[in-house]
Amino acid sequence: MKKASFFAVAATATFMATAATAATLDDVKAKGFIQCGVTTGLAGFAAPNNEGKWEGFDVDFCRAMSAAIFGDPDKVKYTPTTAKERFTALQSGEIDVLARNTTWTYSRDVKLGFEFAGVNYYDGQGFMVKKKLGVKSGLELDGARVCVQSGTTTELNLADYFTANGMKYDSVVFDSADEVREAYLKDTCDVYTTDQSGLYAQRSVVPNPEDHVILPEIISKEPLGPLVRHGDNEWGDIARWTLNAMIDAEDLGVTSKNVDDLKANTKNPEIQRMLGTSEDLGSQMKLSADWAYNIIKMVGNYGEVFERNLGLSTPLHIERGLNAQWNKGGILYAPPLR
Structure with a gap:
């Protein structure tokens, strides 16, 4: 009897939550x-x-x-x-x-x-680096310091890409895109990774956008x-x-x-x-x-x-x-x- 009463209450709560x-x-x-x-x-x-x-x-x-x-x-x-x-x-x-x-x-x-x-x-995740580094491909990033935003799919994609290609990296994590951008500009990291659209957006607001290159690799599907x-x-x-x-x-x-x-x-x-x-x-x-x-x-x-x-x-x-x-x-x- 107690079980039936419990399930009845649970069902009622579920219904009310759905209705709400x-x-x-x-x-x-x-x-x-x-x-x-x-x-x-x-x-x-x-x-x-x-x-x-x-x-x-x-x-x-x-x-x-x-x-x-x-x-x-x-x-x-x-x-x-x-x-x-x-x-x-x-x-x-x-x-x-x-x-x-x-x-x-x-x-x-x-x-x-x-x-x-x-x-x-x-969209898809990509990489942005400073042109002065001379990097042409994501496959040249072994040992790089990579700035990434927490709480996103970006972190897992980054780990998968470097593992799959036998490369190592140091992850530098921040809570907001603005913090990531500022750290990248201050050389706290070598690479900025996020959705490629986000990289275009961030590049458009930094001083001398032409000094930054978005690499050709797309390493994930980001619908x-x-x-x-x-x-x-x-x-x-x-x-x-x-x-x-x-x-x-x-x-x-x-x-x-x-x-x-x-x-x-x-x-x-x-x-x-x-x-x-x-x-x-x-x-x-x-x-x-x-x-x-x-x-x-x-x-x-x-x-x-x-x-x-x-x-x-x-x-x-x-x-x-x-x-x-x-x-x-x-x-x-x-x-x-x-």
């Missing part, structure tokens, strides 16, 4: 904004500008979710998090979504209880993307389809500049569905029919967001590469809105 986490959209609408977890500052991805306004590739994802929900991209508040803090902030409910150049892994998805909305940047908590499929759907809508919009040639004309005049059934003129897909997520139109009009499609924050006209000067559309030499591909 299953109303993020209602909570967000009630408070009037999304609490978005971002990095403490990474050029091109998330950083405050000179006026203190957050900008960047990951920031624009949160702005896109805000546009979808509120019809306003600026109903967002930002919580800067370190690599160590980010998961606790999401698990505890301090933030509603984490958009912080975070790698999608098995354990994060399953053991930590998160749901990744998809991949918004296909980066936004994530939410398990147990709230409704909120997960909104995050997932916000990203998919941005990717699909670029694929279909719908931009912030032509979206009004297409909304009024297009005969393309896919675009009509996307913009809410032939079907109301938004109602299935408790959003307005023009949710995807608002994303594109107010924030832009995936390509516009990439070029504005990371592309060849920015200090990061990143080529699309794998992050180009599937029919343009990359692997970017999203399910259709239908």
Whole structure:
């Protein structure tokens, strides 16, 4: 009898816990904004500008979710998090979504209880060294002092790479990307390792960027993307389809500049569905029919967001590469809105 009572209580507690986490959209609408977890500052991805306004590739994802929900991209508040803090902030409910150049892994998805909305940047870990060292390859780094950020996939990848290639290294660990960069600049270490996108970002803000070389080796797969908590499929759907809508919009040639004309005049059934003129897909997520139109009009499609924050006209000067559309030499591909 005691056993049955215990399991009944446990089942009730589990149900209540699930129910408690299953109303993020209602909570967000009630408070009037999304609490978005971002990095403490990474050029091109998330950083405050000179006026203190957050900008960047990951920031624009949160702005896109805000546009979808509120019809306003600026109903967002930002919580800067370190690599160590980010998961606790999401698990505890301090933030509603984490958009912080975070790698999608098995354990994060399953053991930590998160749901990744998809991949918004296909990345891989690399190495940056000072040009004066004359190093041309990661295979020349035997015995190097390597600066690395704690609480990331970077540490394990680093160990695997050096072990697999029969090399030794000394790891110099710091809590934040800013600390890693400063240590690297002060010659506390010989090498800076992180996701290659992060290396481009860090190189763009150091004195004399041309004095630093990003080596050609990519030593890991780092599919980066936004994530939410398990147990709230409704909120997960909104995050997932916000990203998919941005990717699909670029694929279909719908931009912030032509979206009004297409909304009024297009005969393309896919675009009509996307913009809410032939079907109301938004109602299935408790959003307005023009949710995807608002994303594109107010924030832009995936390509516009990439070029504005990371592309060849920015200090990061990143080529699309794998992050180009599937029919343009990359692997970017999203399910259709239908």
